[in-house]
Amino acid sequence: MSDELLRVGKLGKRFGGFVALDNVSLTVRAGERLGLIGPNGSGKTTLINCITGALFNDQGTIHFDGRDVTLLPPFQRARAGMARTFQIPRPFRSMTVLENLQVPLEYAARGPSGRRAVDEALEVLEVIGLRERAQEDSARLTQIDMRKLELARAMAAKPRLLISDEAMAGLSSNEVDDVLGILRRLNDTGITIIMIEHIMHAVMRFSERVICLDAGQIICEGTPQSIVQDAGVQRAYLGA
Amino acid sequence: MFSADLLANAVVSGILLGGFYAAVTIGLAIVFGQLDIVNIAHPAFIIVGAYVAYILNSHFGLDPVLVGIVAAPVFFFAGALIYRVYFFAFERTGQESLSGLAFFFGLMFIIEVVLILIYGVDYRLVQADYIGQTWRVGFVDFPLRMLVPFAVSLALTVAIHAYMSRTFIGRAIQAVAQDRVALQLMGADPVRIKQWAFGLGIATAAIAGSLLIVIGPVEPSVGRQYIGRVFAIVVLGGMGSIQGMFIAALILGVVESMVSTFAGPSWSPAVAFGVLALTLALRPAGLFGRQ
Amino acid sequence: MKPVAFWGALAAVLAAGLALTSVVANEYYYNALYVILQATMMAVAWNILGGFTGYVNFGSAGFFAIGAYTTVALNKALGLPLPLLILAGGAVGGLVGLGLGYLTLRLKGVYFAIATLAMAIVVETLVNNWSYVGGAKGSYMLTPEKHLWFDSYIQMLFVVMLLLTLSAVAVSRALSSSRLGRGLAAIRDDEVAAECAGVPTLRLKLVSTTVMGAMMGIAGAPFPYFVTYVEPGSAFSLFIAVNAIAMPMIGGTAHWLGPVIGALLVGTTQEIVKVTVSSEMNVLIVGVMLVVFITLAPQGIVGVARKYLRRRAA
Numbered sequence: 001m002s003d004e005l006l007r008v009g010k011l012g013k014r015f016g017g018f019v020a021l022d023n024v025s026l027t028v029r030a031g032e033r034l035g036l037i038g039p040n041g042s043g044k045t046t047l048i049n050c051i052t053g054a055l056f057n058d059q060g061t062i063h064f065d066g067r068d069v070t071l072l073p074p075f076q077r078a079r080a081g082m083a084r085t086f087q088i089p090r091p092f093r094s095m096t097v098l099e100n101l102q103v104p105l106e107y108a109a110r111g112p113s114g115r116r117a118v119d120e121a122l123e124v125l126e127v128i129g130l131r132e133r134a135q136e137d138s139a140r141l142t143q144i145d146m147r148k149l150e151l152a153r154a155m156a157a158k159p160r161l162l163i164s165d166e167a168m169a170g171l172s173s174n175e176v177d178d179v180l181g182i183l184r185r186l187n188d189t190g191i192t193i194i195m196i197e198h199i200m201h202a203v204m205r206f207s208e209r210v211i212c213l214d215a216g217q218i219i220c221e222g223t224p225q226s227i228v229q230d231a232g233v234q235r236a237y238l239g240a
Numbered sequence: 241m242f243s244a245d246l247l248a249n250a251v252v253s254g255i256l257l258g259g260f261y262a263a264v265t266i267g268l269a270i271v272f273g274q275l276d277i278v279n280i281a282h283p284a285f286i287i288v289g290a291y292v293a294y295i296l297n298s299h300f301g302l303d304p305v306l307v308g309i310v311a312a313p314v315f316f317f318a319g320a321l322i323y324r325v326y327f328f329a330f331e332r333t334g335q336e337s338l339s340g341l342a343f344f345f346g347l348m349f350i351i352e353v354v355l356i357l358i359y360g361v362d363y364r365l366v367q368a369d370y371i372g373q374t375w376r377v378g379f380v381d382f383p384l385r386m387l388v389p390f391a392v393s394l395a396l397t398v399a400i401h402a403y404m405s406r407t408f409i410g411r412a413i414q415a416v417a418q419d420r421v422a423l424q425l426m427g428a429d430p431v432r433i434k435q436w437a438f439g440l441g442i443a444t445a446a447i448a449g450s451l452l453i454v455i456g457p458v459e460p461s462v463g464r465q466y467i468g469r470v471f472a473i474v475v476l477g478g479m480g481s482i483q484g485m486f487i488a489a490l491i492l493g494v495v496e497s498m499v500s501t502f503a504g505p506s507w508s509p510a511v512a513f514g515v516l517a518l519t520l521a522l523r524p525a526g527l528f529g530r531q
Numbered sequence: 532m533k534p535v536a537f538w539g540a541l542a543a544v545l546a547a548g549l550a551l552t553s554v555v556a557n558e559y560y561y562n563a564l565y566v567i568l569q570a571t572m573m574a575v576a577w578n579i580l581g582g583f584t585g586y587v588n589f590g591s592a593g594f595f596a597i598g599a600y601t602t603v604a605l606n607k608a609l610g611l612p613l614p615l616l617i618l619a620g621g622a623v624g625g626l627v628g629l630g631l632g633y634l635t636l637r638l639k640g641v642y643f644a645i646a647t648l649a650m651a652i653v654v655e656t657l658v659n660n661w662s663y664v665g666g667a668k669g670s671y672m673l674t675p676e677k678h679l680w681f682d683s684y685i686q687m688l689f690v691v692m693l694l695l696t697l698s699a700v701a702v703s704r705a706l707s708s709s710r711l712g713r714g715l716a717a718i719r720d721d722e723v724a725a726e727c728a729g730v731p732t733l734r735l736k737l738v739s740t741t742v743m744g745a746m747m748g749i750a751g752a753p754f755p756y757f758v759t760y761v762e763p764g765s766a767f768s769l770f771i772a773v774n775a776i777a778m779p780m781i782g783g784t785a786h787w788l789g790p791v792i793g794a795l796l797v798g799t800t801q802e803i804v805k806v807t808v809s810s811e812m813n814v815l816i817v818g819v820m821l822v823v824f825i826t827l828a829p830q831g832i833v834g835v836a837r838k839y840l841r842r843r844a845a
Binding site for chain 3: 278280325329330333335337338339341342343345346347349350352353354356357461464465467468471475504506507509510512513514516517520521524
């Protein structure tokens with residue numbers, strides 16, 4: 001039990017009459033690389049919104065590191081070690097790239113302020129390949145650089161669990177490889193990673209375990225190889 | 241001090257007042273309730289409507305309510321024009337929440353000061369045969385200066401409700417706020433729909449203004465007292481619900497009339513905000529609101 | 532701006548203000564300067580919530596009047612000296628800001644804006660019905676005999692207001708470049724992303740409304756001594772609320788210098804127009820300037836200047 005980092009129990013979420021999540025349960029081990037797949041509208045983003053607290057779930061519980069976080073506001077979950085990227089980038093538009101990273105460094109990671117925070121932010125930017133853009137206005141970045149900034153900002157929170165919500169959409173295959181490499185190295189340092197992705201070969205290559213959602217329910221779970229062969233997954237994706 | 245006829249008169253005059261509040265609010269129920277545009281200058285446009293009625297009534301002796309109805313198309317075009325500016329300057333660039341709010345605040349202020357510069361701060365009133373008359377049923381008074389606005393307001397509410405639910409444009413206006421996909425399927429351009437709806441909202445201000453000056457004399461800063469009332473009514477009624485708005489208007493009218501009768505008229509400005517604060521604290525979706 | 536330059540500039544302004552009192556005797560100038568300083572302080576206060584945090588306050592006049600009427604009430608009840616009255620005005624204004632924020636900041640920003648308007652009218656209704664502080668008729672304030680080493684009471688009030696305004700500017704600048712300021716800016720840019728980056732948004736918004744309310748209360752506290760006759764119409768004047776919004780919007784809301792520049796520009800224009808044209812015209816000018824600026828230059832003077840500098844640098 002001690003290496004269990006996240007446990008989601010019987011999670012339910014409705015929007016009006018629409019059931020977005022129905023009785024979803026899953027656990028994630030510390031240090032695991034979990035892939036989350038499913039067709040559009042299957043509830044993947046709603047699930048991470050509930051996990052990180054951007055939405056409150058109607059039913060069920062969320063435990064993080066043995067602690068019940070179901071009712072905690074998002075900022076406390078961030079401080080407990082959850083970080084995420086947004087599918088559509090949401091940079092702090094009035095700030096420079098560097099300042100964007102100072103916010104999670106100073107708040108989520110409760111790191112040092114001032115000079116040392118700047119140094120740490122620059123290190124993260126170096127890793128992600130945005131170092132030379134540090135002083136630019138984040139609102140003026142290209143879409144691709146904004147995706148990188150999303151990931152950099154999540155890394156700057158020094159999380160124990162990093163949830164990447166389609167961080168690779170629109171990237172070239174070289175850039176996908178770069179991002180996979182970065183996530184892999186983060187994972188090597190002990191950070192647990194949940195990856196939501198439409199680029200199937202990337203998820204399959206990266207994940208140790210894959211969960212497939214459809215219409216708000218988990219329809220199957222297993223190793224990448226077993227998922228590819230699963231009839232239910234094929235039906236969900238091919239719409240048979 | 242408490243007596244049955246005092247209570248009955250307070251309730252009746254509250255209902256008449258509340259009915260009139262519906263006319264004042266209905267434009268904002270469209271603009272704020274449906275389009276999410278926080279036009280805090282709406283009461284200022286109503287004051288402009290009241291002054292138009294005053295000018296044409298005092299110069300040509302025209303019936304104020306008739307003036308309001310005739311002036312409505314002009315207000316419609318002015319509203320459409322203002323929406324254009326609002327769209328290009330704020331909505332398109334995503335600056336509604338700060339600059340957009342300040343824009344309407346500035347407009348409200350300009351309208352008030354221009355009216356003061358031209359007409360001063362004296363109270364203005366209109367002449368019409370029915371204004372001084374009162375019908376009496378038992379011990380309850382029905383002053384026509386209240387009854388006429390009530391009737392016109394009721395007609396206006398019914399007409400707008402029918403327009404919103406029965407016509408293509410009306411349904412498109414409702415879709416603009418709630419269901420972008422449906423709007424696209426209808427093949428409607430959201431900006432033009434919003435422009436039309438905003439124009440419609442301002443057009444009602446012409447009629448509401450004429451009713452306001454039938455009820456009592458008007459001076460430029462009277463509009464400010466209505467900011468709290470109109471927002472309280474829209475929020476209490478539930479954003480986007482015309483029936484809810486009408487019922488909320490009646491509730492506010494009755495509560496205000498009671499407070500004014502039993503605690504004194506100087507307390508009535510605070511009633512609307514009390515209602516607003518309670519609604520926001522207890523039931524932010526309002527009585528009949530969409531979520 | 533470098534810290535040395537900033538503190539040097541503040542000291543220079545204070546020294547100039549003190550020097551003025553030993554050179555110029557004409558009371559008109561102190562009256563005019565007091566009005567400009569008071570507006571500057573209100574603009575700086577408004578900007579802490581409006582500019583830094585992104586929440587619009589329409590009820591500035593309410594907070595201002597709370598400060599003013601705290602002075603009226605405590606002066607009548609206890610006869611406190613001015614410094615304590617200023618502190619009290621700040622405390623009450625801050626508490627009202629905190630309470631209002633607590634009630635409405637969970638809701639959408641729009642409702643906060645409407646609630647501030649509501650607060651101003653509710654407080655005005657209370658004051659109108661509260662005969663102890665003069666009710667709707669208003670009340671006279673006796674100008675104290677003592678005015679330190681200054682030649683007149685208005686000179687002393689001017690210096691007090693100068694000190695208060697400079698302190699407000701210093702607080703605003705310290706806030707904007709701090710960890711707290713970055714948290715507020717994150718809230719303004721994207722509240723959900725801010726929460727997910729670990730920013731306690733509700734707590735920071737409450738800090739922001741409290742500081743704003745306190746600053747406005749402080750700005751209003753000496754007002755009864757300045758006008759010597761306070762009535763609700765002048766203390767709750769819409770003009771105060773419009774100026775508090777217009778000045779930062781015109782100067783630029785994102786930078787601490789914006790409201791100061793806006794207030795000095797608009798405030799000086801107003802004082803000149805008041806003398807040369809009429810006071811109604813002076814009121815109209817603010818409204819027109821506000822609408823023109825936010826429509827054509829939403830980033831304000833500071834924003835335009837920055838864009839120009841950046842283009843020259845590039």
